[in-house]
Amino acid sequence: MRKSIATVSVSGTLTEKLEAIAAAGFDGVEIFENDLLTCPLPPEEIRLRAADLGLSIELYQPLRDFEAMPEPDLRRAERKFQIMERLGADLLLVCSNVSPRAAADDGLAAEQLRLLAERAAGHGIRIAYEALAWGRYVNEYLHSWRIVRLADHPNLGVCLDSFHILSRGSDPIGIEAVPGEKIFFLQLADAPILAMDVLQWSRHYRCFPGQGDFDVAGLLTHVRKAGYTGPLSLEVFNDHFRQADARRIAVDAMRSLIALEGSAHPAEAPTGFAFAELATAEDPAGLRVMLTALGFTRSGVHGGKPVELWEQGRARLLLNRTGGGPAPTALTAIGLESPEPADAVKRAGSLLAPVLPRERAPGDAPLDAIAAPDGTQIFFCRTAQPYGWREDFAPGEPAAGEITHLDHVALTQPWHYFDEAELFYRSVLGLAPQEGLEFPDPYGLLRSKAMTGPDGGLRMVLNLAQVGAGQTPSQHVALACDDILAVARRLRAEHPDLLLPIPGNYYDDLEARHEAGPGLRGLRELGVLYDRDEDGEFLHLYTVTVGRVFFEVVQRVGGYRGYGAVNAPVRLAVQHAHAH
Numbered sequence: 001m002r003k004s005i006a007t008v009s010v011s012g013t014l015t016e017k018l019e020a021i022a023a024a025g026f027d028g029v030e031i032f033e034n035d036l037l038t039c040p041l042p043p044e045e046i047r048l049r050a051a052d053l054g055l056s057i058e059l060y061q062p063l064r065d066f067e068a069m070p071e072p073d074l075r076r077a078e079r080k081f082q083i084m085e086r087l088g089a090d091l092l093l094v095c096s097n098v099s100p101r102a103a104a105d106d107g108l109a110a111e112q113l114r115l116l117a118e119r120a121a122g123h124g125i126r127i128a129y130e131a132l133a134w135g136r137y138v139n140e141y142l143h144s145w146r147i148v149r150l151a152d153h154p155n156l157g158v159c160l161d162s163f164h165i166l167s168r169g170s171d172p173i174g175i176e177a178v179p180g181e182k183i184f185f186l187q188l189a190d191a192p193i194l195a196m197d198v199l200q201w202s203r204h205y206r207c208f209p210g211q212g213d214f215d216v217a218g219l220l221t222h223v224r225k226a227g228y229t230g231p232l233s234l235e236v237f238n239d240h241f242r243q244a245d246a247r248r249i250a251v252d253a254m255r256s257l258i259a260l261e262g263s264a265h266p267a268e269a270p271t272g273f274a275f276a277e278l279a280t281a282e283d284p285a286g287l288r289v290m291l292t293a294l295g296f297t298r299s300g301v302h303g304g305k306p307v308e309l310w311e312q313g314r315a316r317l318l319l320n321r322t323g324g325g326p327a328p329t330a331l332t333a334i335g336l337e338s339p340e341p342a343d344a345v346k347r348a349g350s351l352l353a354p355v356l357p358r359e360r361a362p363g364d365a366p367l368d369a370i371a372a373p374d375g376t377q378i379f380f381c382r383t384a385q386p387y388g389w390r391e392d393f394a395p396g397e398p399a400a401g402e403i404t405h406l407d408h409v410a411l412t413q414p415w416h417y418f419d420e421a422e423l424f425y426r427s428v429l430g431l432a433p434q435e436g437l438e439f440p441d442p443y444g445l446l447r448s449k450a451m452t453g454p455d456g457g458l459r460m461v462l463n464l465a466q467v468g469a470g471q472t473p474s475q476h477v478a479l480a481c482d483d484i485l486a487v488a489r490r491l492r493a494e495h496p497d498l499l500l501p502i503p504g505n506y507y508d509d510l511e512a513r514h515e516a517g518p519g520l521r522g523l524r525e526l527g528v529l530y531d532r533d534e535d536g537e538f539l540h541l542y543t544v545t546v547g548r549v550f551f552e553v554v555q556r557v558g559g560y561r562g563y564g565a566v567n568a569p570v571r572l573a574v575q576h577a578h579a580h
C-alpha cells in the first residue's frame with residue numbers, strides 16, 4: 001500500500017519536513033494546516049517542492065467545527081478549496097465538531113456535509129469526515145459513517161483514525177461493514193495506555209504503530225477486509241518527536257509501516273546472547289580484576305586484533321582494546337545467537353537498520369552487524385561450528401564457576417528516541433516489550449522497559465535517563481548463576497570494595513515485606529537484594545561501576561520473569577552516593 005505521513009508528525013519547517021519525509025521513502029504527505037500557514041512559500045511552490053521530491057499531497061487538514069452548526073460556514077470552506085487547488089490537493093479532512101454551538105442532530109450534520117461535498121465537487125475535491133474521540137456529539141467512527149451514509153454524496157466519505165477508534169475502546173470490527181470505497185482515508189497512530197483526558201493523550205502521547213499498546217495491526221486487517229485501497233498514513237502528535245531530528249523520526253516512521261505491513265525480510269529471532277563486548281582502555285587493569293573476581297578467566301585472544309575473550313560457562317565477554325584511548329570502559333556491542341545470521345541482517349536492513357560494513361581478516365568467521373538506535377553494535381552470529389565466531393580467538397576451555405550465562409544487558413537510550421528503540425528491538429529482533437516502569441532516582445526519574453524474546457532466551461532492558469538522572473550509569477551486563485550466595489561470599493571475602501553496599505534500611509523493609517524464610521537469611525550480610533512474584537524468586541547483587549559499566553549477578557528461582565524492579569531505586573541511590 002502507498003505510504004504517507006502527516007507533516008505534524010516530524011519537526012522543522014514545512015520544507016525541512018518534506019525533505020525528511022521524502023528521504024525516508026514515503027510516497028505522500030498530509031499537509032497539516034499549521035505547517036502551511038507558517039510557511040513563507042506560496043501553495044504553488046509547495047506543490048512543486050513536493051512533486052520534485054516525489055511526494056504526492058494526499059490530503060489537506062483539518063477543517064474544524066463545520067457540521068451541525070446553526071449556519072454552515074461555506075465561505076471559509078470555499079477559501080480552503082482555493083488553497084487546495086493551488087496546492088494540488090483533492091482530499092480535505094473535516095474533523096467532527098467540538099464547538100458548544102454544534103447541535104446533536106445527525107440530520108443537520110448530514111445535510112450540511114452534503115452541501116459541503118457538493119461545493120467541493122465543483123473543485124474536484126472530496127471530503128473525508130473524521131470522528132475525533134473528543135468530538136462534541138460525533139466521537140465514534142460508526143457515528144461518522146452513519147452521517148456520511150445519510151448525506152449520501154459521492155464526494156463524501158469517512159476518514160478512519162486508529163487513535164480515535166482505539167483510544168475510546170471501540171471495536172474496530174465494525175469497519176468491515178463500511179464499503180471500502182467510502183473509506184476515503186486511513187490515519188494510523190499508536191499510543192501507550194494512559195489514564196488521562198483523551199484530547200491530551202492524543203495531542204502529546206501518540207506514537208508510531210508498534211511503539212505503543214494499541215492493536216493497530218488488528219485494525220488494519222479490518223480496514224483491508226473492508227476493501228480500502230488508499231494510503232496508510234501516519235498521523236502522530238508527540239512532544240518528543242516534535243523536538244527530535246526530522247530525518248531520524250521519518251525513518252523510524254517508515255520502519256513502523258514496514259513492520260506493520262509485515263513486508264520485512266523474514267528471519268528467525270535470535271535465541272540468546274553469544275557475547276557482550278566492552279570497549280576498554282589500552283590496559284584495562286581494573287576491568288580484569290573485576291572479571292577475575294567474578295570468576296571469569298581470559299580464555300582466548302583474537303588472532304588479529306587486540307580483543308580478549310573472557311569466559312565462564314556460556315557467559316562470554318569480549319574486551320576490545322582497539323580504541324586504545326583513555327575513554328572509560330563502555331558496553332559497545334552485543335553478539336546474538338542467530339539461527340541464520342545472513343537472514344537476520346537482511347531483515348534488519350529491510351527495516352532500515354544501518355548495516356555496518358564487515359571488518360574481518362581472511363580466515364575470520366563472518367560477522368554481520370547492524371547499529372542499534374543508541375549506536376550499540378549488534379552482531380548476528382553463531383557460537384557453534386561451522387563459522388563459529390569463537391574460533392577466531394584460539395580459545396581454551398571456559399572456566400567453570402557459578403556464572404552460567406548472560407541473563408540480560410541493559411542499554412541506556414538517547415533522550416528523544418526511546419520509542420524508536422522499542423520499535424527497533426521489537427521489529428528487528430522480535431522482542432516483546434514488557435510493562436514500562438519508572439523509578440525514582442535521587443536527582444530524577446529513570447524510565448525503563450524490559451524487552452524479551454519469544455522463549456525468554458533473550459532479555460534486554462532499555463533505560464532512559466530522565467532530566468537530572470543523566471549521570472547515573474545504567475548500562476550493565478547481568479550474569480546468571482545458580483548460587484548467588486557463593487558468588488557474594490567470595491566477593492565479600494576477597495574483593496569487598498567491588499560490591500555495591502546496600503543500606504540496612506533496605507533489609508529492614510525487606511524483612512517487613514516478606515516472612516524471613518531460608519531464602520532471605522544472610523542477604524543483609526552479603527549485600528544481596530531480593531524479589532518475589534507468583535512464579536518464583538529473584539536474588540541479585542551489583543558491582544561498583546567500571547568506567548560506564550557495572551555488572552549485576554542474578555539468580556532466578558522457579559519461573560520468576562522480572563528484573564528486580566522494586567530494588568532499582570535502592571541501586572540508583574547507592575550508585576549516586578558512590579559517584580560523589
Ligand SMILES: O=C(O)c1ccc(O)c(O)c1
Pocket residue numbers: 061062093095130132161187202203235
Ligand atoms: O488534535 C486534533 O485537532 C486533530 C486534528 C486532525 C486529526 O486528524 C486528528 O486526528 C486530530
Ligand SMILES: [Mg+2]
Pocket residue numbers: 130161187235
Ligand atoms: Mg486524525
